[in-house]
Amino acid sequence: MSAPLPSGTLLVTGARILGEGAADVLVRDGVVVEVGSVDRPADATVLDADGLVLLPGLVDIHTHLREPGREDAETVASGSRAAAAGGFTAILAMANTSPVADTAEVVEHVLDLGRACGLVDVQPIGAVTKGLEGAELAELGLMHRSRARVRVFSDDGHCVSDSRVMRRALEYIRAFGGVVSQHSQDPALAGPAACAHEGELSGRLGLPGWPPVAEAAVIARDAMLAEHTRSRLHVAHVTTAEGLDVVRWAKARGIAVTAEATPHHLALTEERLAAYDPVFKVNPPLRPTEDAEALREGLLDGTIDVIATDHAPHARHDKEHAFVDAANGMIGLETSLAVVADLMVRPGRMGWADLARLMSTSPARIAGLPGHGRPIAPGEPANLTLVDASRTWTVDREASRSFARNNPWHGMTFTGAVHTTILRGTVTAREGEIRPC
């Protein structure tokens, strides 16, 4: 066994901050105190980061943990371990637990579970509507006033499809600077059975289609509601070129809208469905290559603000149904950095600073998380992620810290790997080892 993962005074040596020139970073009491050429203090543990890229700790604005309710699929602790392994220092836990996170009691419970584990800051998201039913507003203000300080609200998994309810939610949360993260899916155009991109392949496979217009139409309506209410909209998992165009239009108009894309919609396409393997069943579904490429363009031109995992763990038996009956979603906390680095940074389509903006700075800002997504500079909280940009590795689903095995990346090889994760000066993960919790 190796020595326990260090905490206390850390000296990270030779790291390429945001991929730029090498520097040392001294961390004391959870705070960055010095950056540059630093002499080793006597009490410091040295983390040799020669050749590694140093990023602000990653922030995932869209994670599903299954606690409370489905602890067989994922707990806050197992999800936290996966997050730490994946380079995250903060994750936002979606509200579709059982019971639903639609009260102060539930969000505080999730917050406390996250703190008890302590590997990553678990920030609960509150439901927009009671029971995710889309009819009545949940206690948005009480969740905000709770210890969990909820600022992001989402019925994710379900669309807040009623225009009146969506309008009221946006209006109401303006009082405390909240944001609605919308799962944009018109249920009349893409119902519960819709499980494949509507097009030639879904026609051939005989799978119920999920048309792009079901996404774009809701984004358009919500953007106009955000404008009308002078409130803030975050569009979860944009998947289509059409949806992206609407976001682009809304931003050009000055509407307070932000948007996210997932690694799987960026890197995987609908052809994966040809063998009816439910591991590739996700909502919204994987799209054609043209859409994935449009999303990549959206990362570069600023239409997409955030890359979020939509990590959706499921018990194995919930995925072993016929395709249309199987649970939606795939896991992604441990692979997202590698997927994005390999897809976008390695070929030179974007730099590490872009990745840091998309996976740390912007999600932290949208979610209003103080202490995350901050510059790597003296006085800032030491939430840091070291990346080995040259390490090539093959995903093995059995090695996952998540309880779940619905891993679409299994067997795929990536160049770029999380090396070390530091939460307020404590190393939570290092070269595959996770701090116990």
Next chain:
Amino acid sequence: MRRHLLSIADLTREDVRTILDTAAEMHDVQRREVKKLPTLRGRTVINLFFEDSTRTRSSFEIAGKWLSADVINISAKGSSTSKGESLRDTVKTVAAMGVDALVIRHSASGAAQQVSGWVDAQVINAGDGTHEHPTQALLDAYTMEHRLGPLEGRHVAIVGDITHSRVARSNLLSLALLGARVTLVGPPTLLPSGVTPWSAADGFDVATDLDEVIAAGPDALMMLRVQRERMSGGFFPTPREYTVGYGLTRDRLADLVRANPEAVVCHPGPMNRGLEISADAADAAASVVLDQVSAGVAVRMSILYHLLAGADGPAEAGGPAAGDGPAAGDGGSEVAA
């Protein structure tokens, strides 16, 4: 031939030819007083039906029994919901009883293919959702050939709810293998998504005007059943309007016979008389609906024979040893009288 029959895409043109030729021999057996062949003696075939079906299930049951297989029917309806036992657990449980072949019908597209990855038994797709129904397409081909001769260059129009039709999808593939020309006909709301690039890629035609298609004198019209749930699903305004646009009415039947006196009318059944097909058309000389049912048994015997007693398993197939069945291993070219 592959181990499973999940899709027509699993078959080559030669495979289809072999299946249809053997089916003709099986058809002769079917007409004998004593119909039983010992070919699959000792083999167990389970009809695992997650969705109601009378004709397909009984057709497979008769086919298996006439080949002397032990055939067991299991109705698993209702156990396929995401709340209940997983599909994998259900089929693993059934397969653990020791079966040679699973004949699977499921309301979900892809179910048979998924099952084939979970069990050791050979899997035959007896209809998976709106995806495929390969044995139906083969019996359709058999029936049409019986009346029309080789289908190479023949024109087949498939009419109605293409979107939700596994019969149409399998026929598109089998008819392409046999060299027939296909036109899909239906209202735009019942044509599958992506049908324009699909038809361009696979070389079939798509039409929305049935009368124009009939005027061109197709060799076969395949009328698809309109499912009851589609009638209230907003796919078309009323059943009456559907019939006026896409039903094979008495007048259209006359038009068809006028345009092509040899033309045949198929329907996979069960028919909605008066909706997609008029009584006159269903019972007309051109109708081969009952021939399809009869061919169904012969074609399924042929499929069971080739998959279970095929070239790989002559010794235990009980064929030649018994001296009475199709000589296993030779592609079934002889059915001893």
